[in-house]
Structure formats: structure tokens, C-alpha cells
Amino acid sequence: MKPTLYQPINSEVVDIIDESPTIKSYVVVTEQPFKFETGQFVEMTLPGEGEAPFTPSSSPADTEKMEISIMKAGRVTDLLHTCKKGQKVGIRGPYGHGYPVENFVGKEVYIVSGGVGLAPIRSLFLTLIDRIRDFKSVVCRYGARTPEDFIYKKTLFGPWQKINGVDMKLTVDKANGQWKGNVGVVTTILKPDDVNIKNAVAVVCGPPIMMKFATLKLLEFGFADKDIYLSMEKNMSCGFGKCGHCMIGKYYVCKDGPVFTYDQIKGYPKIWD
């Protein structure tokens, strides 16, 4: 009898970082060694309350601890936001297929992200910059509702902008006094010459509406369906392709995804809803 399929690994929240008015990052240490690949997700249990899927935002290279950024969005995440350092949690996973980083080698990686979608992207970004010479360039276009809504502000507004090989632009839907950057949704800062489309892959992660319009824009630029990588957010419950909640057509997002190429899922109804 293998009890591991539904059994969470006992873990502890060792630190909590306030990222934005609605998002906090939780630094989690698991009792047993835990490895994941960038873009894979975990199920985090708040004991006695419930469980929800999250993609870690830390680099898989950090095997001591894992960071998970959580937006207040429902019952479980609301409760998680009231937790303090030392909170015991359960972790199951990792599940699914993450970003196929090896396929990106030698190419320009065009990352379009918004809101809490930056969480999985941070993990990918950290993985890419660890071996930045392997890629032609890493071009990032990130959006947030307001400047306060950006997460990872310390690194995002500073060191990440200065990395050799990284081209980063930020935008906000609504500016305030200090903001000097672009104002407009993320698609307004996507330009056809941002990358050489013939040798580029695009990675899109964010709220469904943003992912839809970003994908349409990328297609308009001439990106092939198979070169657009989408992180799909569905109601993943079991994590291993049985319970059925996260299905998009024949795919279980939890097992076959959560990262899909657009050509895999474009034929199915209401993928952005």
C-alpha cells in the first residue's frame, strides 16, 4: 500500500513576505526533501480547512525551501492570509509538467505576464538567469493593475532590470504620482520587433483575460501556435489526472499541464473562461 498519493508532506511556513495589498509570499520548509521543476505546481493544505493548487515562485535550484506567492481569491487563500509564521501546512506534489526549459536553449524567450501570474514566472525567470548564456535573450513584459500591485518589487524594480541578456519593460493599468513608466494593459507594450519571432518562444502567464489578448497579439505578430507556452489555471484538485475538475477537453491540466502550448488546447471550448 502506497499512502503517498493523497498524503501531504508535513511542512512549516517559516516566513511571510507582504508583496502587495492582496498577495503574500510564504516561505515553506518541508519535513522531507522536496524537488520540483519550474512551472510544476503543488497542492498546499491548510490543515482542517482545505487545499489549493499553487506554482512555487522560487527557483527549483533552492532545495532548502520553497516560496509560494498567494493572492486572496477565495475561502482557503483568505484563511492563509490570516496565518502567521510557524503555521503548519501540508504539501502534495509536485504535479504536472512545467516549462520545457531545454527547448528554449539558443532562443529568445519572450515572457508576457501580469498580476499574480508573475509568481510562476519568477521561478522560470530565476531558472533562466542562472544560465542566461544558454539563451539568445530573455525579454520580459510585465503588467500590474497599479504600481503597488507589482509583486517582488525589490528585485523587479532594481537588480532584475540590470541583468545582461534581460530586456524588461513594465506597465500598469492605472498610474499614481511616482510612476514614470508606461500606462496601459500589458498588450500595449508588446511590439512586433521585441524579439525575432523566427527564433523565439513566448511564455504567457496571468489572469485569463490577459492571457487571451496576449495570445491573440502574439499570433498577430506571427508566432506559431506551438511556440506559445501558456500556464493554465483550472480547478486542480487531486493533482494526478483522476478527479476531473481541471479538464480542458481530453487534457487534465494537473497532469498534462499546467503548461500547454497553444496548439494543444486551442480547439477546445472556453479555454479562457
Added chain:
Amino acid sequence: MKCGAGERNAYCVLLREKRTTQTRYEKRDKRYEKMETVFIGKLKPFLDAVAESGDLYVPKKSERHYVFSRYTSSAETPVEFNNIRACTPVKEFLFPLRELAAVFPEPVEPEDIKPFAVFGLKECDLRSIEILDKVFTEEDFEDPFYIARREKMFIISSDCFDPGESCFCNVIEGKAYPDHGFDLNLTQVSNGFVIEIGSQKGREFVEKHSELFTKASSEVLVERDRLRTETLEQLEKNNAELKFDTPIRDMMNETEASDVYDVEATTCIECQACTRICPTCHCFYLYDTRQKDYFAKMKMWDSCMRMAYAQVAGGANPRKVLGDRLRHRLMHKFVYFLDRYGLQMCIGCGRCVDAESGGVDIRNVLKKLNEELGKTKVKT
């Protein structure tokens, strides 16, 4: 041109060849190819012998239907032989409505499952087990609770002689008598029962109780074959109207955008009975509970017909509309599951038709999609 049984079977063979992975039970079945037959005059001594090794569940008439209940041997208890599938879906024995999935922080040893036997399963039921096996015994993510029960289950099936009004197994690859997937299979003939041995476990049982059985004579085997043919003919007659011009999968794919789903869904009252009683539906959800000195994760049946089934925390829901949920349910049964596992996820047992509180009838939906496809083809 109508798609006849021959073509349907050829199509199914093609699909079977496409299957990439075999479950542990298919591999076991394959090893046990040589069927042997024995004969027994009365049911009671047989059931008593089965009940010696553990709990035995037998069909019991409850109003119009049969349900499974635990067998107790006594002179007064009448022994029933069900000529039609029971109402209870076999998944209840393997994947209960609710079960304990995990205890933490200190894990506990899972419940020890004792050997048990189920008598009176039909060919459709066995096919539903085959479908559940695909899901719960996948090599990368074996469900330990399912496998624990599956390993301990002694499967005694029997031929179906009285298909119900809602039965349409013959349209969905079925044939009312099984040729694999059982430990023992019984056919009721005029003076007793022909028993086929379908597994090593079945053979061991017969050898252990050899005094109960005699050789099956060629006469009873002839009678059995005649009865089987008659049932098949009956099914073909009952479902003569349910014919498709295209294999169901292709038909469903081509009519995916059809508003037949929305129209049919207007009669659905969202009672979810169809998914609860369906022997192949296996959706579940996990929920957490707090006990006095431990936390538990529970696993409970769910239904894709439920409004919030696919909804995420932020409120997004790809299947808010009832018609979209019906579409997804049927596409899953006839297209998605088949593309993934090489099997259709419907066995044609008709339980959903019997249980329906509203007006959705899976056969009507299929019929209407077929008609619609026919009309489009004429136009083009």
C-alpha cells in the same frame, strides 16, 4: 448507409490496437485465456461456498430494481438470480461514496480490506470495472485504496437474459454476456447453471469445492449459446432505432458545437443522479476536516453536472452554462476518454436513463446529434 455491428466492431478493434498501456488486470486476463466450464444444479450451495471466504454481496429485488445486499445463508432466504444488471453501480465496491484519503500530521495505516465477493454482475458491469481500472491503476499514479479493494474482490458475473427498456449495451460494444474480466461467470440454463472459469482465483475456488460441480454437458452448452443469441437478438430489436451513420466518436466531434446539448439540458434539473449512478463516472473531490487530535483529507464522489464543479477561486468557470456541462460530460464519455485510454466511457447500461429525474436521455441526445450530422451532410 448505416453503421452496422460489423463495422462498429472493426472500429473498436482498431481502437483497441491503439491502446498503449495495459492495466495490470488486462495483463492478468491475457494470461488466463483458456476458459473451462463446469455445471452446478442449484445456486444456494454455490453461494454458501463463496460466502465461506468472506462477505458476499448478492442482488436483491427492491421494487422494480435489484440492489446488492450482503448474503446470509439460511433456509428461509430465497436465492435470487438477476436476469438484468442491478441498480447499484459496481463502483460502490471499489470506490466508495466517501472514504478517508489521508490522516496527518501522523499518517495512519490504511484500513485492511478483507476478501469479498460480488455475485450477479453483468457484462456491462465488468466493462465499467475495466474503465475504472484505466483511471485508478495507471502506473504513474496508482490509487492505493482502489487497488486494495480490487485485489480482494472476487467477481462472479452472470449472463443477462432480460435486458431492460433502457439497456443499450449492444450499441456501445456490449453483448450481454462476458468473455473476460470475471473470476467465475454463470449462465442460467433450464436445469441449473453453467459456470465458466475466468481466472486463476476462479479455478482455485472450483478445485477447492470440486464436490459441488459436475462436467458441463454439450447439451447445456448448446442451450447456453442459444440463450445468448436470443438475448442479443432481443437487444438488437429493442434498440433497432438507435443506429448511427458515423462511429459515435466522430459524430460527437463533428457536432461538438451543436445546440442539441443546450436544448436537451433545458429538461435537466441538476439532480446529478446520472453521474452518481453511472458505473463509469469517477469524478471526486477532496476536502479537509478537523478531528479532535488529527486532521483528515476525505475523498468523495463529485459530479461534473454541478454548477461550481470547474470553478476556480477567482470565480472563472469554463462550464457555467448547463448545456456546456452536458456537452462536456458526453464528450468525455465518447471522445476524450476514448482518445486517452482507447475505451469509450459509456457501457450502455441505461442506469442514467432510469435514474433521470428530469428529461435528459443519453440515447436521445445521441440520436439527435446523428440526425443533425445527417442534415449538415445533406446540405454540403
